[in-house]
Amino acid sequence: MARIDEVAAAARVSISTVSYALSGKRSISAETRRRVEEAARELGYEPHAGARALAGRRTQIFALTEPLRADTHAPTHMAFVLAASVAARRRDYDILLLTDEEASTGMRRVAASDLVDAILVLDVAPDDARVEIARSIRIPTVFIGIPDDHAGLDCVDLDFEAAAELAVDRLTDTGHRHVAMIGQSEVAYRASNFPPRVRAAGAARADARGIRHTFTAAGATATEPAVVRAATTAAIDEGATAFILHAAEDTHEVVLATIAERGLLVGRDVSVISVASVFDATRLSTPLDTIPLVPAVSCDAAVDLALARLHDASCAPVLHLIPPEYRSVGSVAAPPA
Amino acid sequence: MARIDEVAAAARVSISTVSYALSGKRSISAETRRRVEEAARELGYEPHAGARALAGRRTQIFALTEPLRADTHAPTHMAFVLAASVAARRRDYDILLLTDEEASTGMRRVAASDLVDAILVLDVAPDDARVEIARSIRIPTVFIGIPDDHAGLDCVDLDFEAAAELAVDRLTDTGHRHVAMIGQSEVAYRASNFPPRVRAAGAARADARGIRHTFTAAGATATEPAVVRAATTAAIDEGATAFILHAAEDTHEVVLATIAERGLLVGRDVSVISVASVFDATRLSTPLDTIPLVPAVSCDAAVDLALARLHDASCAPVLHLIPPEYRSVGSVAAPPA
DNA sequence: TTGAAAGCGATACCAG
DNA sequence: CTGGTATCGCTTTCAA
Numbered sequence: 001m002a003r004i005d006e007v008a009a010a011a012r013v014s015i016s017t018v019s020y021a022l023s024g025k026r027s028i029s030a031e032t033r034r035r036v037e038e039a040a041r042e043l044g045y046e047p048h049a050g051a052r053a054l055a056g057r058r059t060q061i062f063a064l065t066e067p068l069r070a071d072t073h074a075p076t077h078m079a080f081v082l083a084a085s086v087a088a089r090r091r092d093y094d095i096l097l098l099t100d101e102e103a104s105t106g107m108r109r110v111a112a113s114d115l116v117d118a119i120l121v122l123d124v125a126p127d128d129a130r131v132e133i134a135r136s137i138r139i140p141t142v143f144i145g146i147p148d149d150h151a152g153l154d155c156v157d158l159d160f161e162a163a164a165e166l167a168v169d170r171l172t173d174t175g176h177r178h179v180a181m182i183g184q185s186e187v188a189y190r191a192s193n194f195p196p197r198v199r200a201a202g203a204a205r206a207d208a209r210g211i212r213h214t215f216t217a218a219g220a221t222a223t224e225p226a227v228v229r230a231a232t233t234a235a236i237d238e239g240a241t242a243f244i245l246h247a248a249e250d251t252h253e254v255v256l257a258t259i260a261e262r263g264l265l266v267g268r269d270v271s272v273i274s275v276a277s278v279f280d281a282t283r284l285s286t287p288l289d290t291i292p293l294v295p296a297v298s299c300d301a302a303v304d305l306a307l308a309r310l311h312d313a314s315c316a317p318v319l320h321l322i323p324p325e326y327r328s329v330g331s332v333a334a335p336p337a
Numbered sequence: 338m339a340r341i342d343e344v345a346a347a348a349r350v351s352i353s354t355v356s357y358a359l360s361g362k363r364s365i366s367a368e369t370r371r372r373v374e375e376a377a378r379e380l381g382y383e384p385h386a387g388a389r390a391l392a393g394r395r396t397q398i399f400a401l402t403e404p405l406r407a408d409t410h411a412p413t414h415m416a417f418v419l420a421a422s423v424a425a426r427r428r429d430y431d432i433l434l435l436t437d438e439e440a441s442t443g444m445r446r447v448a449a450s451d452l453v454d455a456i457l458v459l460d461v462a463p464d465d466a467r468v469e470i471a472r473s474i475r476i477p478t479v480f481i482g483i484p485d486d487h488a489g490l491d492c493v494d495l496d497f498e499a500a501a502e503l504a505v506d507r508l509t510d511t512g513h514r515h516v517a518m519i520g521q522s523e524v525a526y527r528a529s530n531f532p533p534r535v536r537a538a539g540a541a542r543a544d545a546r547g548i549r550h551t552f553t554a555a556g557a558t559a560t561e562p563a564v565v566r567a568a569t570t571a572a573i574d575e576g577a578t579a580f581i582l583h584a585a586e587d588t589h590e591v592v593l594a595t596i597a598e599r600g601l602l603v604g605r606d607v608s609v610i611s612v613a614s615v616f617d618a619t620r621l622s623t624p625l626d627t628i629p630l631v632p633a634v635s636c637d638a639a640v641d642l643a644l645a646r647l648h649d650a651s652c653a654p655v656l657h658l659i660p661p662e663y664r665s666v667g668s669v670a671a672p673p674a
Numbered sequence: 675t676t677g678a679a680a681g682c683g684a685t686a687c688c689a690g
Numbered sequence: 691c692t693g694g695t696a697t698c699g700c701t702t703t704c705a706a
Contacts, residue, residue: 050390051699388683
């Protein structure tokens, strides 16, 4: 509404002084700054986004690409979108949405038109099509997740391997010799980038520590209670004393219910750890030790990385792995004698 | 990357001709247009968003405010965000996200800075704080949902009252004399704008048609299986021969399971209609007749309304109620004799 | 520490 | 049907 020249007139300074006073890009006397800020506030001045983008070569907008596939878990996805939005706003950035069909052409479009300063990529697939686009465009792109071929890309993600290893170590150190892992839907192990990493790292660490381990997916397309129930029962029958869950909330509840039906108590007869869960597994019907995947942490890091890349386009690509943290609420104990 | 003057040079015309040829805002000879389009394509020309916004006073961006409350149903919400994005892209618009804390201040900010051409409001509460902001800003705002005090506002929504009445009429016409309605969580009847409308309209129509009716919410905070199960059982015991469900997918399954456990068959012993469901109730374990709430329809209408308002800011405010449609798959039949 | 003025890259008016 | 150019509102260099 109000323009910069009106603010300048009200504060009795030049428009360049207003610009500098508000951006802080050069030193301004305290008195002048005060007058400018007061005038801006009284007039409800907000710089015109288009003019600022044209003159300043910054839009203060990040694109967020999210390919909402059929198997997308809505609550998790929403948590990431929200976290990205909050992280961006903290740095005075807005989020522009790029959904599925537009994920690829949209990236090219917003890059070519200088609509955004950087792109954040969500829900990364192992062979993600957005990888080659990121390489072909001029503006910084940060992946929240790690595609198979990530050479030259900026990526941020929880260190899923370390998380899986941490869980295995914790159980092994506590005395367990046989661990059952229960995972996500089978399709997730093909369409998404991190489930295979958790599975492989957990298995490798269990081998390294010399303990038995099994793995079962939660079903063909989603949590299938019968599959999960059967896997839990089989694991117990075969002598497993501990579970590592990397799965949706539903799956957790099925496992816990099955354990309870067997008359076993979590944290005494059976130990359970939830790995890389976005929901709060310490507040399930039976609270579980958790190595959480925190969207806010990932998205904050992604935004910071994008900003860093904006300042220095030339430095080496960053692969930022967030160290896992263990939250204990007592669902792990030594196995029964 | 490439600018308009480069396109002009390549096509050997003036920059104004390029602008007009590409926007179609004035007639251009076929030959000239061809040359311009070819030059633009070869250079990968995409107009600079900031420059266009400054000169043309149009950003081709809509803001979408979504206050992600704790009780927000993620899948439904995601469906609306996706639908809004697709609807906007069809009109060559992008979506800028405004989440919760920013929902109000964000609206003011994007309006004052001319960052967006219009605002779409999702997840409308009866006493929504965004109403007064919409009234105080200069740019068009369209509500997808109807707040209590909607005087002077542009609103788009499914005609929930008509949907509820349609369901009651269908059952009454088929011979039912006692209908049980099962609704959403109790909090939804305070925090959201349409559950109360469905409940009230259904009850009123049942009274008008002279049939018995009961209503039960799905629980205090979400679907509580025990509550839903008890309500279903009680309704059957009291002689209800039909159900109208306005609830989450989970709740549907609980009702259907309870009916089955009683040895009753939907579409023969008991009739069931799903009202205003966003998921596909015709594909539940037992397919149900549905009067669906289709996000794509609502969002298309909202985008069109925003565009209309952009062209003509002065015409009377629009309250666009989308007529409900009945989809029959055989879950309704005459009550047993 | 402050001011004047040259762009930024489009759109759309005014001419021809 | 096409071209020249003022203009949009800000950022930033150049001068003082």
